[in-house]
Amino acid sequence: MTATTASTASAPPPAGAAPASQPASAPRPEPGALHGPVLQWFHEHARDLPWRRPEAGPWGVMVSEFMLQQTPVSRVLPVYTQWLKRWPRPADLAAEAPGEAVRAWGRLGYPRRALRLHAAATAIKERHNGDVPKRHAQLLALPGIGEYTAAAVASFAYGQRHAVLDTNVRRVYARLVGGTEFPPGATTAVERRVARELLPDEDAEAARWGAATMELGALVCTARKPDCGSCPVAALCAWRLAGHPAHAGPPRRTQSYAGTDRQVRGRLLAVLRDADGPVPQQRLDAVWHEPVQRARALDSLVSDGLVEPLADGLYRLPQT
DNA sequence: TAATCGTGGTC
DNA sequence: TGACCAAGATT
Missing domain, CATH: 1.10.340.30 (Hypothetical protein; domain 2)
Incomplete structure (x- = not known):
């Protein structure tokens, strides 16, 4: 209710400029x-x-x-x-x-x-x-x-x-x-x-x-x-x-992305999203150079139910 | 419990 | 420029 836009509020200092430590129990x-x-x-x-x-x-x-x-x-x-x-x-x-x-x-x-x-x-x-x-x-x-x-x-x-x-x-x-x-x-x-x-x-x-x-x-x-x-x-x-x-404490772990299975999965799914119907394996192979990781990513997508494998090496988004 | 799971904007 | 971040859930 009261306007507390006190001009005394200052921007936080840059990390590293830690102030004096204080009692752990502020009211x-x-x-x-x-x-x-x-x-x-x-x-x-x-x-x-x-x-x-x-x-x-x-x-x-x-x-x-x-x-x-x-x-x-x-x-x-x-x-x-x-x-x-x-x-x-x-x-x-x-x-x-x-x-x-x-x-x-x-x-x-x-x-x-x-x-x-x-x-x-x-x-x-x-x-x-x-x-x-x-x-x-x-x-x-x-x-x-x-x-x-x-x-x-x-x-x-x-x-x-x-x-x-x-x-x-x-x-x-x-x-x-x-x-x-x-x-x-x-x-x-x-x-x-x-x-x-x-x-x-x-x-x-x-x-x-x-x-x-x-x-x-x-x-x-x-x-x-x-x-x-x-x-x-x-x-x-x-x-x-x-x-x-x-x-304070351990740095918060940041997630990597480049080169991970997630990036490969993302590329594979993008191809299937943008296609009208089933897509031949060959088109999926083109999104990533490394075959082992590529296969693992595709398998995980199928396992997750995000991709449906058909006969003859065709893949599509799940119909069921 | 900790690792995994997309993508793009921001500084 | 690359690290960090964004209304989490699941296993």
Whole structure:
């Protein structure tokens, strides 16, 4: 509520300029002191994203959550729009071959998500009368839905009270409450407890809180260049109060890509996506020079159900 | 638990 | 320029 855009908030120092160490126990902000400023900030700065509009419905929310798993909003937007136009209900997607989902997925990456979304739509049609289920446990039982996505759909689509703990929220809490720049590699029990404790009591407000903290992490409390001057809770932030200490502990491992099986898989699948029908092995062989790795990548795609082998050395996207 | 799974933008 | 990062799930 109060405008906390204090000009005293300074940009974090470059990594390496570690300040003096401080006691590990900075006073934890009271939940009530955080809710107002963050929710007000969200009210003023939330992006107008299609899956946040009422007309998106639970299916729209669910599709967006699948696509946004590890993929930036800017790249999801056009695919999301086409997807919902083509398959406005789960049953519409379930009625098509899984390969069509893989094709429409385009270059969003991690194409197994497309397969799982198709499988989830099929399960929704068969087990839930074609409606995206409301209960967290039912959502969690669907293919491709884990702890985060189940909470996100239950919260954003149905207004329920669930702790939504994605990479944005984890980073916000690590800084705001934990006083450290980044959260641990894997989600911990302590993080879940903090998330539960900070969750507002009322359903609707809790749902807005989840979206607001995610948005804060996406727009202000970013990984590379946090804009503390624009943060509604900078005055309460343990990390800022400690002088923006640099990341301690082991370096976060970065994933390689060039030369890996993933790159080969990506190239193979791109050929099949862009082809109308079955493709001869020869065309797949052209995407990678090394035959052993090439064969391994193709085998793994078949094993994943992303590619269907036919007779005579032909391959295609899965029809069944 | 840690490794695996795509792709493209940013600094 | 290449390392880092992006609304995770699965095994």
